[in-house]
Amino acid sequence: MTSENSLIYGQADLLAKGLQELATHDPELMGILDADVKRQHNTLSLVASCCAVKTRTLAASASVLVNVTAEGTPGRRYHAGCENVDLVESLAISRARQLFDAQYAGVQSHSASSANYQVLSAFLEPGDTLLGMSLDHGGHLTHGSPVTFSGSYYQAIGYGTTSQGLIDYDEVLKLARLHKPRLIICGATAYSRIVDFERFREIADEVGAILLADISHIAGLVATGRHPSPINAAHVTTTCTHKQLAGPRGGLIMSGRDANEMVPGRNKTFAASLEQSVFPWMQGAPAVNIIAAKAAAFGYAMSPEFDAYMERIRTAADTVAMAFQQKDYEVVGRKSENHTVLIRLRGDLTGAIAESALEKCGIIVNKNRVPGETRSAFVTSGLRIGTGSLAQRNLDPEGCLRVVDLICKILDEVKPLGDREYTLDPTMEQQFRAQAKALCVAFPLEDYTQP
Template identity: 50%
Template sequence: MTIMPSSPLASYAQLGVRQLHDQDPELYALLDREHRRQSETLAMIAASSVAPPSVAACEGTVLGNVTTEGYPGARFHAGCEVVDEVERLTVRRAKAAFGAQYANVQPHSGSTANQAVLFSLLGPGDVLLGMELSAGGHLTHGSRASVSGRYFTSVGYGTDASGLIDFAEVERLAKEHRPKLIVCGASAYPRTIDFARFRAVADEVGAVLLADISHISGLVAAGLHPSPIDIAHVTTTSTYKQLYGPRGGLILMGKDADMPVPGSRKTFAETFQSAVFPFLQGTPQLQAIAAKGRALALAAEPGFRELAGRVLNGAATLAAALSAAGYHVLTGGTDNHMVLIDVSRRGLTGIIAEQALESCGIIVNKNKIPDDPHGPGVTSGLRLGTNILAARSMEGDAIRRCAALVDRVLSSVQATGTCEWHLDDAIRARVRAEVAELCALHPLSHLGLAQPLEVTRR
């Protein structure tokens, strides 16, 4: 459908940008600067993607004006005829994208989705088995820095000498501690996750299995990574890391949706419905739900599988190029979008590498690695991802050029302390110029980020 200029929806959006420009130039200028920054820098952040304009447009609609609680057909406020249809549509699209029998699209984030699952199934002190943060796990998987590691009795598994999940340890810890819930999925693990093997361990000790696929959900939806939907009892994901959607989360289930929760008369589906509302959240962000629906529709198109293929191939190319340049790539490579390197072997810390690269227009993030002597604010590793490079249609030689730019900076920066460093201004200028050239050759134009914000004046 073509929206004519006279459409109320189009007029609303145009009026909003015009008023922002005219009435709040300070804020407008900041938004414009960020728009340009994203267009002109080389982002290799594994935990991010870029939302197409049609996704972002949903979040700026009048749906944000609707206050309500509950679910479609059972709201606690009036005026929900249209938003009920929006949420039902998004639920259908989530089920279709992942082959799920149940979907809850209301969680405000992937972390919130995890909390809904954990706090509805576990009580204070119950045992939770998840991946250690230092081995690649997430805060919500039982880290002591998170409520998940303080409210529950958290036990952590790690990786073996090759950097792969140590299933012998997983099985030993599960039998020893008898967890009520096991979490599989990771924040910094570059290899394929064997969901079936985790389910076998969970079944053996009578635990519920939660698969957190926040980092790989785009690959799962595209059929390029095994799906946990019918293997794990419950699956969670964020919608912005690899689904190119808005900030938000999903709870998904397959064949276990109508299975009773152990020790309860309620099914898993009933349990998670009430866990999101009213137990954990109140008013849903209806504008974000619409944006999720739009992103899920895009994920069903043939072009999304092509995009996911570039993500996958780009990461393999990036890992190979960095390895050839002499970097220690953890696990020897990657099966997903993520590449982890140990920069301590170059005499650097993660924070120095991150800051030096950012000063040259290359955006990555520091990351802890196994046996890391540094804390999360310093680290010994870097995590790189190809979600945004793929959105720039980068492949082959372009990816290798990205690796060469990373190497040029890291080979030139001089560490003068744990967090202090020096990089020659001439090198920085040359790299920034090459980054600008590469970004111009591979713009984010198809996502609407190649041009600054436009203001239409009357």
């Protein structure tokens, strides 16, 4: 007689079966997926906003939890059949709280942008004033850019950096006193220096504002003590889980000492307000398979392996910033204290041209606006470089110097013909691509290479 359990595939069996069926029944899609695996292996990614997800996290994101609808929170679902979903979400919450020493953690946000909007909607009314970092000076779209919900639904005021590329805290205080914002956002998407969260809290307290810290680009450094933590300085902290945490694409909302305090002018705590703003205010059922992947990522982030990875990120950032300066490029902020190196391009070379030319040569970077920017966001005058993927390739300082040297050689060969058009000798392009691929072979992407 066949037992019931012998007829049931386990999670690992389902993954294997699914891959086999995808290859058999949809070879077109499987071919595209395999092609991008090869692309990622054979190109050097210096994109600050992503890294290679751990394979254990890939497996968790493909779990059977994708079949479960689970509106609500653990123990308070609007659907039956959520007993294991509750365990997974509770595990993710517990690990997030432990990792960041938070009193509250919400793991349902679909992205950091979603998380930021959920925080804004929890505490602001339409037309309220918020104070955030200007996009031109390193802020994020969700911090009050006029082309987004945050900049059109609220009265957004932007603060900037000094001529040295450092956050101008005096300006922040001046603007806060003048405009009396209901909420202040600190944190950035293209800022290479330490953020003084305690100083921001002092300013927020003086004007009666709620402080939101967005640590999407420094979450791993915060978790391992390589950057000051905002958890108990800010009322609320948000981050994504796919940049430094090597997790799935998703968001995380946290609160520290203020979690169980009452929101000024409201009859709710910060934690309760945040919980309600996610569901039912702005989201329906969460992606519970992604929550499982977040739990896996948080588990990895508490390991000695992850700590060593963060150390390599910092070493690489120091090396890359120094190398560009030695090549006579301006490094905005003069150095890096996290994983980001923002450089100002020279002459007529634009970010759009540099990004395109480097991609053709097997190196992936982001064009980016810089302080005093005169070009559009689609052209820009700078490049944003991140060292997360370099650290995952275990590049030593010598390897990082080789990468910067190759980038500079490519940029020197590019001949701009306008803001977007350029020429690059095809023979040189092939040589540069071969050199980039050789670096990829010498420093393979960890976790994605067969032993």
